[in-house]
Amino acid sequence: MHTKLVIFGITGDLSRRKLLPALDAIVKSQAAPELSIIGVSRREVDVPALIRAATGGDRLTSHTTVVTMNLAHADDYSRLREQLALRDDEQAVIYLSVPPGAAADIADFLGEAGITGPHIKLLFEKPFGYDETSARNFIERTSRSFDDEHTYRIDHYMAKEVALGLIELRAEAENHHHHWDNTSVESIEMVATEVLGVEGRGQFYEQTGALRDIVQGHLLQLLSLVLMKPVAVAQLSLLPYHRLEALKNMKIADPRESVRAQYQRYDVEVENPGSTTETFVSLVLQSDDERWKNVPIRILTGKALHEKKTAITINYKDGSKDIFTEGEVSSSIDPLSDPYQRVLVQAIQGQKALFTTADEVIQSWRILASVQQAWAMNDIPLQKYDIGQHASHVHLQRYI
Secondary structure, eight states: OEEEEEEETTTSHHIIIIIHHHHHHHHHHTSSSSEEEEEEESSOOOHHHHHHHHHSSSTTGGGEEEEEOOTTOHHHHHHHHHHHOOOTTEEEEEEEOSOHHHHHHHHHHHHHTTOOSTTEEEEEESOOOSSHHHHHHHHHHHTTTSOGGGEEEEOGGGGSHHHHHHHHHHHTGGGSSSOSSTTTEEEEEEEEEOSSOOTTOHHHHHHHHHIIIIIIIIIHHHHHHHHSOOOOGGGGGGHHHHHHHHHHTBOOOOGGGOEEEEETTHHHHTTOTTOOOOSEEEEEEOBOSTTTTTOOEEEEEESSBSOOEEEEEEEETTSOEEEEETTTOOOSSOOOSSHHHHHHHHHHHTOOTTSBOHHHHHHHHHHHHHHHHHHHTTOSOOEEEOTTBOHHHHHTTOOO
């Protein structure tokens, strides 16, 4: 089936850094042989220059056209529908590479213009709301025109090698050297740290912060892969169901077991003096699942720290451990080498195992609700830490 990939925000940061390089690799490998790209921009675009700047070559140029649209004008969406003019053997995959506040509006306009139906898929990026209430509202709005079958919520962490390695291990759980439950596991640690700060993304980060950006958006999904019941590789379509069950069993996080911190001069960098947006989060979580009761789960994430690292550590009661570190874990589940290549190809093929369901979004916000409330009331004070500091040094100053 021929695919017309429509990218709203084709000139934006995500498109230039991630989507276009991934599409260049997809076209080169012929992972999606019948593919054309339609970019949507508010202004005229020099397509060859855009492609060269993003990919270093011109392979995508012949596959790509760009249309100019005012995203707030309904008439422009009608013209987009006419340009798509899908035949019975074609599909449109619409990627909303836009700020979260614009995504629901665009979905509404697409529905009103009739750009919906069995041959239309909608892809969009986190954050999926800012708390449980806004997430429910966002899901309700997008579902007016796009049912869950045709909606793809992207969490690129689920397509990273560390996630695929976990999925593969869980499929072979009976052959592992330890049982993954409270009979063998002492504790679980999950770390996602970066050396860089917000790097010009201050406006975005001021609206999200580390709790929403990384913990809700990524790490709770990774955690669900650890806590879920084993899923055979041949039954990956059941993966969202098992992730959801794991999230449903999670207790609401205790704010007293949380750390919120911000690197020095962050507020100057984002030009918002006195900002209380956190760039560092530490939490201790618990599950009510009988298999995992009384196993502490420590989650830590932060920017401008001493190292870049994404890792999951399973500490066993016998003193041994398993460590799954991004860049050191391999998987045979998917031959593609990049998370964005994987999510794009799987969306084109209609495979949904690596995408987040609406119910998973709601459950992840439920888990964090008390922490969000306590932080909003400033019950947990905001700490400061030096750029390049070791993450454990921030963690050890936890407020009780």
